[in-house]
Amino acid sequence: MQNSRRPELVCPAGTPAALRAAVDAGADSVYCGFCDETNARNFPGLNFTSVELAEGVRYAHTGGARILVAINTFPRAGAAELWHRAIDNAVRAGADAVILADIGLLAYARERHPDLRRHLSVQAAASNADAIRFYVEEFGVRRVVLPRVLTVNEIAAINREVACETEVFVFGGLCVMAEGRCSLSSYATGKSPNMNGVCSPASHVHYREEKGELVSRLGDFTIDRVPRHQPAPYPTLCKGCFSAGDYRGHVFEDPVSLDAATLIPQLVQAGVSAFKIEGRQRSRSYIRDVVTNFRRAVDAQMAGEPIPAGVLQHLSEGQTTTAGAYRKTWR
Template sequence: MPNPIELVCPAGSLPALKTAVDHGADCVYLGFKDATNARNFTGLNFDPPQMREGVAYAHARGRKVLLALNTYPQTGNWPSWTQAIDRAAEFGIDALILADPGLMDYAARTHPQLRLHLSVQGSATSYEAINWYRERFGIQRAVLPRVLSMAQVGSVVANTPVEIEVFGFGGLCVMVEGRCALSAYATGESPNCNGACSPGKHVRWEDTPRGMETRLNGILIDRFADGERAGYPTLCKGRFEVNDETYYALEEPTSLNTLELLPELARIGIRAIKIEGRQRSPAYVAQVTKVWRAALDKLARGGAEAFSVLPAWMAELNKVSEGQSHTLGAYYRPWK
């Protein structure tokens, strides 16, 4: 029997963390209230007392806590990131999720006992890249960008001793994570350096005679007719004109959902499934964690042959999906 797949759930707040643990997450991942993580949004994340409480809550129930420090520090703000690493060690965090090699080097030298995971923001899509981080910093797990097909993921797993974690559900980055400066181009704030994509302070909603318009730093991202549900202006998920055709030129507002691929992911040796959504509510975390826990338990009990996706699971997940729809993303070749 191979290792069971770990369920890694998002915790944007202490209530979300407790909810994830209560509903069966094996690990929760979280961040500090600053630019050291890729979900640097107002009202989100943990201050030090909250983090201590969260770690205690998870550890008392035998679950792990992973700290995302997955943005790229610059010269002047470097100490904020190294202090965050020092605090993580002090708080008993089970692993750090890092993207920046310089920070990995710091963590490996200063806290050699700390387990290191390579963040999806590290953009490592091949075993050669992952093995470089392994050799240099001793990473034990890598989170793959959402760009590879199943066969390509299988090839990565087969050629590295590093545990592989993939995204299973949630908001879908259509670009290679860590390689996207679209938000920086439009707003000056990027996932890489500011931990934010299409940040709220640049968003404007305007009710106009032409319909509800959503803008990002003044740039029109989409326009909605009466009766259309106006979504958040994430800039890769707006409607644009290309050669006089108006459509979702990059991606529709949709979520990734790989539930039906679970047996195959288990077969190729995936070690953990990540649920996206630290910016989402505890209710979202409860719903998604519950369904994925049930699915993983069913897989563990009955094996891949007996596994089937219950229609009720998909219905529950679609309720909390962006745009109420889902995709297999790059796992499904025609998506590309």
């Protein structure tokens, strides 16, 4: 299936300043979350109050952009009211859609706010047509954010079978686990990415020098060792460097960023409706630069011009990029 429409550029915002930067740089949509554990980027100093969200919606709409609110963690038993209130507040603020993962929240949004557009979060890990059809038929989901474990051919196969928009990640941090099913960070820190909204929380990160090496640790676990004068990657378990016998290396994925800019033509051909940039924890200058460059890339694709490549390497983790599962066969 080929998508004849211009793909939507969906951009992150962790602060009101980042939201304005994304809109000004050409974002079609901006996704953000509230200042609590209802979203999967629950870090100090990030996210929006209800008042800030309403102001952000007004700014985005004035600039011709839409606001998507990520309420994409899973409610704790006996505390679902916080998540229900987040959905209600998103509606009151005038959000254009909510991004949900939990089926109870999807049911709540469908019943209480039937006109509210519902997107399925990547945290739901819906990676095949049957799973996606379930969410579409039962909860009226209009778009699914696909996990970052699918090849371009698999994405095309899904789009041939489902009557639903698909959204894929094209830049930023690369999670190689089946999203919504990650227990590594929870095991190491006691904080769940899927319930508390925190992957490798900074409160559990430690760096220290040992015998000429800079050692990075997450909780009680050593994640990486590098020569003292080399940059140490942020200690995320799935990107850690481990030793087993005579082997030493990155078991799951190198500590690098996803950059699928050169794959935009193939993804459009595969029927993708929206391109998503990761990075709600990033600065507004990062947001401005990444959104500006992907705006140019998408516009170049629609004009039949070459896609600029490698221009964002300086903003990538480890100054290196990968096409991830789009091209790899690590599964």
